[in-house]
Amino acid sequence: MAIRDWLANAGFGIAMETLGRAAHARLMRLARDPGAAQGHALAAVLSACETTEQGATLKIRAGMDASEYRARVPIHAYEDLRDGIERQIATGAHIIAPQTPLMYARTSGTTGKPKYIPVTPHVRGQAIAAQRAMSFVQHRAVRAFRGKILGFGGSMREESLPDGTPAGAASGLIYATMPRFMRAKYVLPAALFALDDYELKYRLAARLAAQAGDVSLIASANPSTILRTMHALNANLAAIAEEVREGVCPLLKKVPDEIAGECADRIWPDPDRAAALIFLARRKHEVAIGEVWPHLRSVTTWLGGGCAHAATAVRAQLPADAIMVDGGYVASEVRGTIVLDIERGLALPMLGDVFFEFAPVDAWEAGARETLLLHEIEQGREYYVIISTASGLLRYDMNDVVRVTGQIAATPAIAFVRKGRGVTSICGEKLAEDQVHAAIATLGFTPRFFVVLAHTEEAAYRAYLECDELPNWESTAEKLDRALCQFNIEYKAKRDSGRLAALEVVPIRPGTGEAYHRHCVTVKGQREAQAKVLALQTAETFDFDLKPFVGPL
Numbered sequence: 139m140a141i142r143d144w145l146a147n148a149g150f151g152i153a154m155e156t157l158g159r160a161a162h163a164r165l166m167r168l169a170r171d172p173g174a175a176q177g178h179a180l181a182a183v184l185s186a187c188e189t190t191e192q193g194a195t196l197k198i199r200a201g202m203d204a205s206e207y208r209a210r211v212p213i214h215a216y217e218d219l220r221d222g223i224e225r226q227i228a229t230g231a232h233i234i235a236p237q238t239p240l241m242y243a244r245t246s247g248t249t250g251k252p253k254y255i256p257v258t259p260h261v262r263g264q265a266i267a268a269q270r271a272m273s274f275v276q277h278r279a280v281r282a283f284r285g286k287i288l289g290f291g292g293s294m295r296e297e298s299l300p301d302g303t304p305a306g307a308a309s310g311l312i313y314a315t316m317p318r319f320m321r322a323k324y325v326l327p328a329a330l331f332a333l334d335d336y337e338l339k340y341r342l343a344a345r346l347a348a349q350a351g352d353v354s355l356i357a358s359a360n361p362s363t364i365l366r367t368m369h370a371l372n373a374n375l376a377a378i379a380e381e382v383r384e385g386v387c388p389l390l391k392k393v394p395d396e397i398a399g400e401c402a403d404r405i406w407p408d409p410d411r412a413a414a415l416i417f418l419a420r421r422k423h424e425v426a427i428g429e430v431w432p433h434l435r436s437v438t439t440w441l442g443g444g445c446a447h448a449a450t451a452v453r454a455q456l457p458a459d460a461i462m463v464d465g466g467y468v469a470s471e472v473r474g475t476i477v478l479d480i481e482r483g484l485a486l487p488m489l490g491d492v493f494f495e496f497a498p499v500d501a502w503e504a505g506a507r508e509t510l511l512l513h514e515i516e517q518g519r520e521y522y523v524i525i526s527t528a529s530g531l532l533r534y535d536m537n538d539v540v541r542v543t544g545q546i547a548a549t550p551a552i553a554f555v556r557k558g559r560g561v562t563s564i565c566g567e568k569l570a571e572d573q574v575h576a577a578i579a580t581l582g583f584t585p586r587f588f589v590v591l592a593h594t595e596e597a598a599y600r601a602y603l604e605c606d607e608l609p610n611w612e613s614t615a616e617k618l619d620r621a622l623c624q625f626n627i628e629y630k631a632k633r634d635s636g637r638l639a640a641l642e643v644v645p646i647r648p649g650t651g652e653a654y655h656r657h658c659v660t661v662k663g664q665r666e667a668q669a670k671v672l673a674l675q676t677a678e679t680f681d682f683d684l685k686p687f688v689g690p691l
Contacts, residue, residue, distance in 0.1 A: 142322055149319035150283050158274030161267045165478065168490045169547035172513040180204060180493040186260065186528045191233040192222055196532070204511060208495070213507060213524055213533045216253045223254055227299050234530035241294055243308040245470040252663065254299075255470045257308050261529045264491040265312060265473050272438075272466070272476040276355070279480050280461055282436035285354030288325045288347050289313065290363045293332040307331070308470060309359065325350045327400035333393060336659070344371035345387055346404050348378045351411050353431040357438040359465055361448040362655075364439065368427060368455070375419040383412030426455035438463045441483075442554055446575050447584050467554045471534060472525050475552060484544045484551035487512060491528070496521035499539060503559075515550050517542050522558055562592040562676055565637045567629040569599070569622065571674040577621035578673075581614060583607070587651025591677040598639035600677075602684055604650045615643040650687040657682050 168175040184207070185200035187193045196211050212218075219234055226233040227242070235256035242254040276282040292307020294314055299305055314328040321328075325347050333339040344367050347353070358364050371378065381387055385407030390398040418425045428434060434457055441449045441464040453462055466485050467474035472492055475485035487494055495509035502522045515521055520541045526532050537558035544551045560571035574590050578601075587604040601618055603609075619641040623630035632638040654671070658664045662681070 146319050146322040147284070149317075150323060153270070153320075154274050154277040154283065158270045158277060161271035162274045162478070164267075164490070165271050165476075165486060165488075166547060169486055169549040172489055172549040173511070175489045175549075176493055176512050177204070179490055180207060180526065183493055183526050183528050183532070186236045187530055187532060189232065190236050190530060191231065192219075192530060192532065193236075198532070204493075207526075208509060208533070211533045213535050214531075215535050215537075219531070219534075220251075220253075223256065226256070227254065227301065227303070230301060236528070236530060239303060239529075241303060241308070241311055242299065242305040243470040244296055244305040253470070254305055255308075255531070256529045257311060258529050261527065262311060264488070264528070265308070268473050268476050268488055268491075269312065271478070275476075275478055275480060276436050276438070276461075276463060280435040280459075282355045283323070284435065285352035285433055286325050286350040287323050288350070288353045288356045288431075290326065290343070290358040290367075291328070291331050293328075295332065325353065325404065327397075327404065329397045329400045333397060335392075338389065338392060340366050340370040341374065342387070342389055342393070342401060343367050344374065345378050345381060345389065346401060347371065348375075348415060348430070349382055349405060349408065349411065351414060351431070352433055354433055354435045355438070356427075356431075356434065356436075357465075359440060359468070361437075361439045361441075361445050361452045364427070364437070364452050365448055368424075368430075371430065372424045375415060375425065379412050379415035379419055382408055382415060427452065428455055428457035428460065432457060434460045436461050436463060438465055440465045440554075447578065447588075450579075450584055464553070467538075467540065467552065469536065469538070471531055471536065472527055474523070474525070474554075479544075479546055479551070482544060483553075484546055485553055486546045486549060487552055489549060493526040495524040495526075495533070496540075497524065512550065513548075515542050515552075517544070517550070520555055523552075557672065560672060560674060562674055564592055564594050564597050564599075565632050567626060567632045567638065569626055569629055569674065571672065573622065573625040573629075574674045576625050577618050580621045581609075581617060583609065586648070587646075587654065587671070588673065589654075589671065589680070590674050591680055592675070593677045596639065597637065598642065600642045600644050602644045602646050602650075602688075604646045604648060606648075608645075611643050611645060615641055618643065644684075644688055646684060646687045647689055650684070653687065654682050 181200050184198050184202055188198050188200060198211065222234040226235060235258050237258035237260060239256040239258050240262055241257050243257055245253050291309040291313040294306045294310030295304035296306035310328065310331060326343055330339060330342060347367060348371060356364060385405055387405050390401055418429055437452060437456065437460065439449060441462060461480065463480055464477050464483060464485065466476045473488055475487050477485045489512060494512045496515050497509050499520045499522060509524060520539050523536050523538050523540050525534050525536060539555045539558055540552040541555045542550045543553045556571045562569050578588060585603045585605050588601060590599055590601045592599055623633055
């Protein structure tokens with residue numbers, strides 16, 4: 139082991155047993171009394187934000203309790219804040235955020251214009267503490283940091299705002315500013331995530347990842363990123379093995395000098411590793427994640443919602459003793475939860491940093507705006523979530539649905555279910571995206587890509603499936619239709635009455651998912667590493683032409 143690796147491992151071990159343990163212990167103390175913890179969190183948010191222009195307009199003050207706060211401050215969507223955030227960017231005045239942001243997290247908005255979420259020094263510190271606590275849990279459970287870390291993130295500077303402040307992925311800020319000894323454990327340099335050509339980016343990521351035989355942790359917001367890296371590795375494995383043997387990477391000539399320099403530091407001749415890769419390249423099947431990195435202990439990624447099927451595909455490739463840990467409820471606006479109970483898969487809300495409110499789904503969608511506090515929500519129920527943060531997002535509607543999945547100490551554990559309003563209703567069936575995912579899971583095979591579209595005029599649903607092997611399309615449609623009847627009693631009632639036609643399954647050719655992903659990135663402006671497929675949409679609003687892709691395998 140090189141001295142640099144030894145020092146990095148030693149530094150990580152010390153950090154886990156000190157900073158990580160302390161961050162975890164703090165969260166567990168707070169979880170004993172969620173009401174008190176949320177009261178302190180609200181006071182801290184109000185104290186930070188009362189001096190902003192927004193705070194003065196709303197007449198907030200640190201001493202307000204939750205009832206007064208909810209009575210005085212309306213629930214906001216991003217469009218309600220856009221003018222203030224844009225003026226803060228233009229002038230530097232503390233209009234929404236109480237501190238000068240280190241960056242703005244950029245994400246796609248509902249209007250087509252991007253959203254810019256301020257990331258202040260204080261919020262960055264909260265994110266680091268949360269990361270330490272989550273890392274400690276995996277360290278304690280499976281010693282996940284014994285080897286190298288294959289981590290995927292975004293670029294913190296996807297664009298520069300007029301005052302020079304970067305706007306991009308919040309994950310890129312933490313990745314790019316971590317201590318040197320931590321960066322030494324990461325296989326991929328932060329500079330790589332700024333590469334615009336994502337095909338080249340995945341090929342380079344595969345090359346650098348193949349160099350490291352001792353990867354013990356993989357971390358990616360979206361499991362499809364892991365699968366795409368493995369596809370690039372399998373497609374070029376023989377050539378990559380030769381590059382590892384010689385310690386070269388011809389692709390570096392195609393990237394900017396800054397990226398090439400950071401990548402070159404991670405490349406050296408390694409005949410032993412090359413021999414292992416050559417052995418794998420001679421196999422007649424695509425190599426699995428566990429074959430490339432047999433010492434892998436943990437994969438952290440989103441496991442639910444639109445990522446569930448990709449996560450299942452990742453899980454099938456892992457070593458038998460490796461674990462998968464959900465990345466938690468995370469968005470550009472908030473680090474909402476971290477998984478503290480790996481065995482039960484329970485995620486604790488960040489109750490010391492974020493003030494949470496919840497609205498029962500049925501009541502919210504009926505127009506009611508009364509909210510419950512964290513300690514008032516109930517096991518098994520689903521809620522829309524509203525957040526208040528120290529970055530100036532006050533009573534901010536996330537348009538996300540979460541479910542209470544259990545309890546950690548005295549605090550409800552929550553998990554992301556779906557985006558809000560991810561529901562279609564042709565004739566009152568109110569079919570939800572998570573019901574579609576559950577129905578697809580009953581098929582006995584995992585499509586590479588799928589989308590279910592509601593064709594309102596025809597009173598019918600069509601499921602477009604991209605599969606590796608040719609299933610029986612008629613029986614697949616019948617099975618999927620039955621599953622939707624099982625998961626949604628209103629769907630069953632409408633099918634039984636003939637108001638809904640039988641669901642149809644439409645085969646689509648290999649490469650459709652890739653083409654749609656590219657469309658989401660290049661046309662819709664979604665970030666490549668975090669682009670999510672909304673599995674249930676209406677045909678009228680689906681903005682991608684599937685006709686050229688329809689047909690037999």
